[in-house]
Amino acid sequence: MDIRNFPPPKIPLSPVLDNNHAPNSHPEKTPSIFDAKYKLNTTSGRAALSIALEECGTTNEHEVLIPSYHCESMISPTLRLNAKAIFYRINSDTSPNLTDLKKKISPKTKAIIVTHFFGFTEDLTDIRQLCDTHNICLIEDCAHAFFGQINRQSVGTVGDYAIASTMKFFPVFDGGILASQKYNLQNISLKQPSLSFQVKSWINAVERALAYKRLGARGKVLNTLLSIKTTCWSFIKGLRPQESVVTSSPGSSEGGFGLDENWIYVKSTVSSQKTIINADYSDISKKRRAYYELLDDALRDLPSCEPLFKNLPHDVVPLVYPLKFQCPEQYFSALKEKGVPIWRFGEYLDEKVTPEEFPISRELSETVFQFPCHQSLTQDELDWMIKTIKETIKS
Numbered sequence: 001m002d003i004r005n006f007p008p009p010k011i012p013l014s015p016v017l018d019n020n021h022a023p024n025s026h027p028e029k030t031p032s033i034f035d036a037k038y039k040l041n042t043t044s045g046r047a048a049l050s051i052a053l054e055e056c057g058t059t060n061e062h063e064v065l066i067p068s069y070h071c072e073s074m075i076s077p078t079l080r081l082n083a084k085a086i087f088y089r090i091n092s093d094t095s096p097n098l099t100d101l102k103k104k105i106s107p108k109t110k111a112i113i114v115t116h117f118f119g120f121t122e123d124l125t126d127i128r129q130l131c132d133t134h135n136i137c138l139i140e141d142c143a144h145a146f147f148g149q150i151n152r153q154s155v156g157t158v159g160d161y162a163i164a165s166t167m168k169f170f171p172v173f174d175g176g177i178l179a180s181q182k183y184n185l186q187n188i189s190l191k192q193p194s195l196s197f198q199v200k201s202w203i204n205a206v207e208r209a210l211a212y213k214r215l216g217a218r219g220k221v222l223n224t225l226l227s228i229k230t231t232c233w234s235f236i237k238g239l240r241p242q243e244s245v246v247t248s249s250p251g252s253s254e255g256g257f258g259l260d261e262n263w264i265y266v267k268s269t270v271s272s273q274k275t276i277i278n279a280d281y282s283d284i285s286k287k288r289r290a291y292y293e294l295l296d297d298a299l300r301d302l303p304s305c306e307p308l309f310k311n312l313p314h315d316v317v318p319l320v321y322p323l324k325f326q327c328p329e330q331y332f333s334a335l336k337e338k339g340v341p342i343w344r345f346g347e348y349l350d351e352k353v354t355p356e357e358f359p360i361s362r363e364l365s366e367t368v369f370q371f372p373c374h375q376s377l378t379q380d381e382l383d384w385m386i387k388t389i390k391e392t393i394k395s
């Protein structure tokens with residue numbers, strides 16, 4: 001079945017704005033990429049990765065080592081600089097295969113990208129040493145791990161640079177972070193986004209919340225105002241010549257994987273930054289861990305599937321709940337048809353990632369589905385998702 005024909009998810013795949021405004025207090029310090037000394041707010045994770053690669057001096061003469069389990073937006077920043085993307089193997093628990101990584105290092109290697117997949121942080125001690133020995137830049141990809149620790153160090157503080165994708169952890173339309181514990185980023189100049197994008201970003205976050213019936217009575221008023229806006233906008237668009245309607249937001253915000261040059265050196269919007277700064281990190285971390293455990297208790301023993309990770313380490317704040325299916329195709333369409341939100345990370349791997357050389361990445365790409373465990377889910381939504389997954393698998 002064509003993927004575009006599935007109905008929209010009945011419950012949100014990623015966080016949405018709601019009325020649960022916890023006070024802006026951080027009773028216990030929650031480790032996050034923000035603990036790195038230097039930070040910049042970009043429009044997306046891929047924009048941050050593009051800047052990190054440029055900062056470490058990547059050119060068309062270099063190679064960048066990238067996990068063989070990936071999405072396109074992890075590769076395009078390397079290709080943009082005409083450098084060569086070299087893929088390395090990962091193990092079945094998604095950790096980097098150190099033997100293969102060492103084999104792939106050459107005098108041309110400029111950077112190694114290591115990803116903390118699904119929020120499960122990797123011990124980077126050996127890779128850090130490897131990078132120091134060979135004078136290679138280590139880029140910590142925290143797109144799935146905004147929060148968490150590794151050996152008591154916050155995520156994003158071990159690599160020379162680290163990047164995050166805030167859209168995955170907060171109810172925002174745009175946002176990424178470039179961080180570094182080592183390099184001062186103040187010489188990097190980012191443009192302010194246009195006023196129209198600032199407005200669009202805020203409206204989009206509100207519209208998503210309304211679509212999932214968040215925001216209560218306030219939502220009803222906003223809904224009316226937004227309907228008026230939509231009518232006026234359609235009228236204005238009708239008056240304009242078709243060619244003047246240009247793409248007005250980064251592909252990342254629209255769920256695409258492309259890298260748009262025009263959005264790399266741009267700051268994230270004020271509304272996105274405010275949402276992130278005012279969020280209660282401790283509450284988000286606790287909820288994500290609790291919902292992950294709830295899904296794990298309910299789904300881990302189902303026939304023909306198993307959790308990707310055997311347990312949830314105490315210093316991990318998960319992005320999603322990854323479940324491995326024996327016959328994925330049998331269940332994927334059935335679940336999507338019922339409106340269950342599913343992420344399929346690494347669905348489209350680069351053609352150089354052959355089953356012969358990278359059997360594990362190919363297997364993960366085909367068999368692992370990720371279900372949401374984010375902080376905005378309600379108990380009813382979690383119950384519905386669990387019930388629907390169970391019924392689908394048992395039938």
Ligand SMILES: Cc1ncc(COP(=O)(O)O)c(C=O)c1O
Nearest residue numbers: 044045046073074115143165252
């Ligand atoms: C592991 C990983 N790294 C980087 C990115 C890029 O992040 P963004 O979508 O914010 O550009 C993604 C996006 O899904 C990702 O999954």
